[in-house]
Amino acid sequence: MEQLKQRILEEASILSTDVLKLDRLLNHQVDPELTMEMGREFARRFEGEGITKVITIESSGIPIAFATALTLGVPLVFARRKKTLLAEPDAYSERVPSFTKGIVTDLMVSRQLLSPDDVLLYIDDIIANGDAAKGLIRIIERSGAKLAGLGIAVEKTFQPGGRLIREQGIRVESLVRIASLADGKIAFE
Ligand code: 5GP
Numbered sequence: 001m002e003q004l005k006q007r008i009l010e011e012a013s014i015l016s017t018d019v020l021k022l023d024r025l026l027n028h029q030v031d032p033e034l035t036m037e038m039g040r041e042f043a044r045r046f047e048g049e050g051i052t053k054v055i056t057i058e059s060s061g062i063p064i065a066f067a068t069a070l071t072l073g074v075p076l077v078f079a080r081r082k083k084t085l086l087a088e089p090d091a092y093s094e095r096v097p098s099f100t101k102g103i104v105t106d107l108m109v110s111r112q113l114l115s116p117d118d119v120l121l122y123i124d125d126i127i128a129n130g131d132a133a134k135g136l137i138r139i140i141e142r143s144g145a146k147l148a149g150l151g152i153a154v155e156k157t158f159q160p161g162g163r164l165i166r167e168q169g170i171r172v173e174s175l176v177r178i179a180s181l182a183d184g185k186i187a188f189e
Helices: 002-011 022-027 032-045 063-073 131-143 161-167
Strands: 051-058 076-082 089-095 104-110 118-129 145-156 172-180
Touching: 002 022, 002 032, 002 145, 022 089, 032 063, 032 076, 051 063, 051 131, 051 145, 063 076, 063 145, 076 172, 089 118, 089 131, 089 145, 104 118, 104 131, 104 172, 118 161, 131 161, 161 172
Parallel strands: 051 076, 051 118, 118 145, 145 172
Antiparallel strands: 076 104, 089 104
């Protein structure tokens, strides 16, 4: 998505060879028009898949997932991230490491919000190692719902997340693919 690439070049900064700071676009501030454009693009790519719900993980996935759900005319479910040792009997939960925070958190989704009749589109902001995505995919599998695929705004292809999920036979669509952050430069694929 050319518009998103351009905005990343103008507004992102490189924190390290692994991490891109996207606070002005995805993680701290949101541009509603650009976010709606991303939502419309995901809705277009997954048109005809019979999506019944969009699903994401709080918090940075929510705006893009909302834009996608609004365009498709379906509800949005967001997995909560909790730091708790208490299992909730009414929720699916999966423990996942957090790429940016260096801690583990539990993803939780109420059992009442997912059913085997659902066809889900999973939308997220950034994929790195894919730990968060793999956790949510395990929850989706346990619920019996069908996963139509993943829509990711920014895929860092020098990290393995997107590839590992495609290797599971799951469709992954990314709007922008970043091949490297080396030498202080953002290199798109
Ligand atoms: P993963 O579980 O795929 O390793 O990491 C996914 C999550 O970590 C993303 O949803 C995002 O919030 C955060 N993350 C991973 N890489 C980056 C990055 O380069 N920049 C920012 N801002 N967040 C990242």
